[in-house]
Amino acid sequence: MANLDKNRMNAFIEHLFNNPNIKNEPILIGETLIINFVTKNLNTLKELLRTPQFFPDAEFDEILQFMLTTLRDKVINKILPFLTEYIDKNIDFSVINKISTKNEDAAIIKNKLIEFVTQIIKHKDVRYHFNGIINIFKYGALARYLSDIFDRREFIYNELVKVQKLNLPVEDFINYLKILLLIKNVVYIKIPIEANGKNFKLNWIDMSKVPQYKNKFFTIIMSVLRKELGELIPEDILRMAVKSNYREEETELNEASARLLYILTHRFQDYKHYEKIDRGAETPDKSWFNIAKKNASYYGFEKRMLEELYKIAADNNW
């Protein structure tokens, strides 16, 4: 990459982010839009990026590699400080000791999870799906909804506490769900899967095209997690985190936390924060949950959970 000017590449990436169609998007969404654009226009870019206006002295593969690395670094540098600070200051990892026989130092678990997030976030699909999680953290969604769920003691509370048999105070439950969120995106790492004597690198997105490998994928991803975090975090938590990517019908009865996080991460993935809501419009969360009720079977949401979340949003003007 000797012939590539880093400043020029930074300026080029900045130029792409400043495009009016991307400018107002969160950085993680912007990154995906840029990557999609590059993927779809490889042939045209091959010629264009080697013109004097761009990088005339380098090979296209080299340019492409440099571009994707620069893009990735820019995005990671932007989101990782937020995530590490959030994990450091806003999650109490001692909850793990309350729900398992393990008795690990919370600080060690915290550092391990910061390291884990730092590693998995290098994968682009993992990063993209962190947008919802960052929004949940940023806008305090778990604290808001969980407090209300625990006050109401209706369907979701019953599912979480009685059916899932996780009798925790609300603060601990919030920490528990936050830990699940930090782990859940591991499914977006591409892992090698052997099929028909061939090795494929697949992630959760690919599973929709080859659902027959879902079980195999689950087994492999769990073994990866066990290896990475198994010493500190109980298997139940790891499994629940992975299952929070599954549709309602693919979860077990006692996996209510997974079903709740599946809804919330979908809600906050494309979250748009409105400073001011147009007069005559419903509030953003109320709108989203109401629409989600109509699309519940398409997305695989638990309808009764949506109904309760809708009521909570309506009552609180969220």
Next chain:
Amino acid sequence: MKKFKFPDNFWENFILVSIFLVVIQTFLDDYSHYALWSVKARNILLITGFFFDLTFTIEFIVRSILAIRKKEFKLYFLYRRGWVDFLASIPLLLLNSGPSLYFLIRGYHSAGKATIGVLNVLKIVKAIRITRILRLIRIMKIFGKIHNAESKMAQRHTATIATTGVFTIVIILIIFSFFRLNLITNLYNEKREHYTKLITNIENINMDMDVPLRLLTFKLLSNDKNILKMYYINFLIFSNISEDKFQKYYAFDDYIIVKENEFKLYVDVTEINKEIASVNLENFFIIIFLVIAYMIFYTKHFVQTISDIVYIMYRGFTEDNYNLQIKIKKEYKEDEIYKLAEVYNDKWLPLKLKLKEEEKKKKESKLSIDDLLNFKV
């Protein structure tokens, strides 16, 4: 040297300020007659009124010329309330403030009997000054901002209904003003006849009883406060008002002169003028409050039940990330617009999100190659 240029909206703001002022002027014009302000103050108001009408006439002509040049005169006149601009300018200048100023400059008493008739007509025609209030509709966009009703549709609909209401009242007032013309003329004539008869009677008594005429007249009439001054063969018999006060507060139309034989009486008619002014003020406030009520209540109603809903749907149809539902008001849920909103909420938005999800799967991007071509380091 840098050439001075008015800001683009200078004239627009000038006209808007003029509209506010002309409404105040219209009120003060009648109020000054009601409260019997000094002649000087009333003349100033008359001259001000003339300049306002002149300004609006020039504005209407300029707007018309510009519209004709753009071949949009019909659009301007019929659909952009050019007809309101017309009604509140040229007819007022030609039928009200123009002739009034003309007589003020020329001098009323030198004008002759025909002129007196014209002046009486002018008093009645004053009713059409109320059309000036129609101009308030022009300032709706300011009201729109106050009321959060920037919607052009809301402004146009409120303007249409306000114009219809005001215009209907104005037409009725103009029609009735012709009847009032007769009524008011009769009031003046009755007063004139009353004092003519009184003088005739005094003369008869004088002949029968041989009492000195001037003494008799003084004894019988000097307590009548309606008589401002009385002359006999150009000699002042008595005056109920000082000359200074008379000059200051009594304009040509505040008194009538009754001449009978050698007598000349100045009879106060300000009570009649007060009555006319009070009717005019009443009409003024009816129309002002009607317009304001439309602006406040109807605009709010229209915005909340029509234009807000259309605006939210428009955003939902055109903006990728705008997915807020419309609040359906229970009391209006049978309205067509709310039925449409229900379809938007329950059909379109869920479909839109599904389509977006499918697009995500196709890994569509909002960037194009053209976006790269303008890259410069």
